[in-house]
Amino acid sequence: MTDEAHPDLLSHYARSLGIEVSGFEDNVPVLRVSGIDAIEGRPDHFHGGATSGLMETAAYAALRMALSERGEEAQLKPINITVQFLAAAKKAPLFAKARITKLGRRSANVTVEAWQEDRERPRASAVMNVMIQRDAKA
Incomplete structure (x- = not known):
């Protein structure tokens, strides 16, 4: 399953970074971005902002899926995000998946991990x- 089945999961900003839905696990989208030159930081590595943008997008996509399952629509606005860069993300496909830890009436808490070739060795995590x-x- 790809993002064509859920065209509302990704914003124009996310698409401009080259972020796409790689698949779904536990009814949560797994996002992917490839190593395109536009998001390069130091040579042959992702810019930290692009990594953060991928993880933020993964959080929003998971929340949109959860709300959609409840038949709800909502505007999502960031309160805060804390990113931990654990290892440099090389210019190769980078994946991210979010986990909703709390979905309340007025706020949600989400954790996200980003990885490359080995999921057990994340490149970054975020709350x-x-x-x-x-x-x-009406």
């Missing part, structure tokens, strides 16, 4: 708090 502004029902 994100998101404000949820649900759409008013």
Whole structure:
């Protein structure tokens, strides 16, 4: 399954970075970005901002899926995000998957891991708090 089945998961910003849905695990999207020159930091490595953007996008995609399963739509606004860079991400496919640790009425807490060739050796992790502004029902 790819992002064509869920076209609303990724923002225009995410698509401009080359982020795409690689697949789904436990009904949560796994995102991928390839090593394109536009997001290069030091030679042959991802820019930290691109890695952070991938992880933030993974958090939003997981939340959108969870809300969609409940038949809800909402605006998601970041409260904060803390990224830990664990190892340099090389210019090769970089994956990210989020896990929702709390989905409340007004906020959510999400953890994210990003990895490359070995999932057991993450390149970065993040914790994100998101404000949820649900759409008013008519």
